[in-house]
Amino acid sequence: MGNEKRFKMNKTYLDKGIFYIENFISKKELNLIKSHYESDSGWIKNGVFYEKHKELLDPETLRVIFDINMRISDLINSDEEIANSFYVLQKFLPNDQEWAIHPHSDRFDYRDTGSGESRSQYCTKGFILYYNDNYDGGEVYYLDKEIAIKPKPGMLLVHSGSKEYIHGVKAVKSGERWMSTGFVYEKEYLEKNMKGNSPALKQTP
Numbered sequence: 001m002g003n004e005k006r007f008k009m010n011k012t013y014l015d016k017g018i019f020y021i022e023n024f025i026s027k028k029e030l031n032l033i034k035s036h037y038e039s040d041s042g043w044i045k046n047g048v049f050y051e052k053h054k055e056l057l058d059p060e061t062l063r064v065i066f067d068i069n070m071r072i073s074d075l076i077n078s079d080e081e082i083a084n085s086f087y088v089l090q091k092f093l094p095n096d097q098e099w100a101i102h103p104h105s106d107r108f109d110y111r112d113t114g115s116g117e118s119r120s121q122y123c124t125k126g127f128i129l130y131y132n133d134n135y136d137g138g139e140v141y142y143l144d145k146e147i148a149i150k151p152k153p154g155m156l157l158v159h160s161g162s163k164e165y166i167h168g169v170k171a172v173k174s175g176e177r178w179m180s181t182g183f184v185y186e187k188e189y190l191e192k193n194m195k196g197n198s199p200a201l202k203q204t205p
Contacts, residue, residue: 009075014147017160024071024129024156029064034131036061036089037178043091048101054087062087065180072127072182076158081124082190086182092138092172103143103168106183107161119193123161125184130155135175142167151179 011019025033042056054062069085076083092100106126108118128140130151140157141148143166151157159165161183169177 014149015142015145015165017162017165018142018145018147018158020149020151020155020157021075022152023154025068025154027154029068030131030154032061032064033089034178037091037131037176048092049090050093051091052089057087057089068129069182072156075156076125076127076184078187080187081184082187083125083127083184084182084190086129086180088180090179090181092169092177094137094172094174094176097171099168100138100171100177101169103141103166105161105163105166106159107163119185119189122186122189123183124186125158125161127156127158127182127184129180129182130157131178131180132176135172135177137170137173138177139170140167141170 009021009024011021013019036052036057042052043050044053045051057065065087066085069083073083073085106120107123108120128151130153132153133151139148139150142159144164149157159167
């Protein structure tokens with residue numbers, strides 16, 4: 001599917017470490033995924049997110065998400081890094097705070113805090129796939145770059161995990177913000193510790 005002409009793979013760079021691709025998924029794929037947001041059942045709160053996990057998704061949706069993961073892998077994977085896979089749908093609900101997610105970098109060495117090893121210290125990039133834009137607030141803001149972006153449905157956003165790209169998500173003020181997030185890891189670490197999480201290393205969902 002990654003070679004089909006309907007998928008626009010043109011990258012738009014906001015900075016050397018931030019790019020997005022509009023219409024990364026087709027309208028059919030987008031509508032199928034969005035249909036799971038129409039029901040209030042099955043959502044659980046996980047920190048700042050509300051999430052719907054793969055166990056509640058039908059086989060057709062799981063296959064579509066697997067195909068999307070494969071396209072992300074084709075886009076990102078190299079000899080040094082590999083994208084993990086996502087099978088979780090996420091959303092933000094409105095709140096009266098400044099941030100939905102406070103500013104952070106995706107690559108963070110928790111050994112600096114004395115809390116032991118974490119996979120975050122092997123993270124090289126983060127990526128987010130967006131499903132809607134009918135909400136207020138919810139912009140992604142890169143603090144040190146003074147870059148803000150309001151994502152569009154079907155957009156894939158990719159950014160570096162380094163401290164240079166500290167970013168946060170502004171609070172949603174009305175409506176709901178729908179997305180899925182994933183991360184890219186050093187290849188050696190992912191192959192050793194998270195093989196089941198990469199579609200490039202596992203060919204079936």
